Amino acid sequence: MPEWTKSSAPRTRIGFLLFDRFSNLCLANCIEPLRAANSLGVSTVFEWTVLSLDGAPTRSSSDIEMIAKSAVSQMAKVDYLFVLASYGHEAHDTPRTRRQLRDAVRHTNRVVGLDTGPWLLASAGLLDGKRATVHWDVLDAFTERFLAVEAERAHVLTDGNVITCAGAMSALGLTLDLIAQHLGMSARLDVEALFLQGDPPVGGGRATQVTDPLVRKGLQLMRDTIENPISVQQLAQRLSCQPRTLDRRFRARLGAPPGKVYRHLRLAAARKFIEDSTLGVAEIAVRCGYDSPAAMTRAIRRQYGTTPRELRRH
Secondary structure: OOOOOOOOOOOEEEEEEEOOOEOHHHHHHHHHHHHHHHHHOOOOOEEEEEEEOOOOOEEEOOOOEEOOOEEHHHOOOEEEEEEEEEOEHHHHOOHHHHHHHHHHHHHEEEEEEEEOHHHHHHHOOOOOOOEEOOOHHHHHHHHHHOOOOEEOOOOEEEEOOEEEEOOHHHHHHHHHHHHHHHHOHHHHHHHHHHHHHOOOOOOOHHHHOOOOHHHHHHHHHHHHOOOOOOOHHHHHHHOOOOHHHHHHHHHHHHOOOHHHHHHHHHHHHHHHHHHHOOOOHHHHHHHOOOOOHHHHHHHHHHHHOOOHHHHHHO
16 A cells, blocks of 8 residues: 655655756656655755766757766766666667666666666666666667567566656656655645646646546545535545545555545645745635634644745745
């Protein structure tokens, strides 16, 4: 069963090793959810560093220059090393690249291949005997070349300490899952809501859907009724299921009962209003289904350990 919240989350260090002509969308679909997760918490959990093979700047496929903090050979130990290559991956597949990748994995707990990054990992022998995926445009060539790899047409695959991802659209789902692993499903839902209801990455919605149709419909109904909350029994009635069925499915998929998830969504909406609007506390309380500003303030203090005034000030 997934965990709804984590009582404590240690600092997680991530290195992004970029190769020229990398997909800027793929990189953004990783970094932006991590940034959002940091902004929603009381402390910075995720920190990241941009790397290149030689420490020189790299350019994306859209000709955006990215300054590297250091060469990968000078990388400090990280929890995750994301290897991102997109176009021109075969030109990057050199003895030097293979050697540096083999050295780099000794300084990370997990390695993540993004887009055509898995091609470079496979060429370095780092995927031998593992299940892996790659951008589907090169999957057939990948399968023919790397016979020691169990190549599959999938969005994301995890095998031991290696994660491979098919491309930009799948990168968002991968990062949301990473957030859930480190911060719990409640943080994943909060970040997901920012992208799906705020400013979503192009095409990103498909990768973030909750797979259980009942839970997915339940979450949408909760979001639609934040201003006028209904009971769990009414939720179940509208979803044409028994309350105990709804409870079981929410616990299995999200690690929390529907009532707890519902309260969390209302408080997350209240926090967004407080931080991103000039509405008064009384108006926000009404919009989030609270009987009074005092009731909402108490709920926010229990949830976030602070007050609406402090949230707005920071």
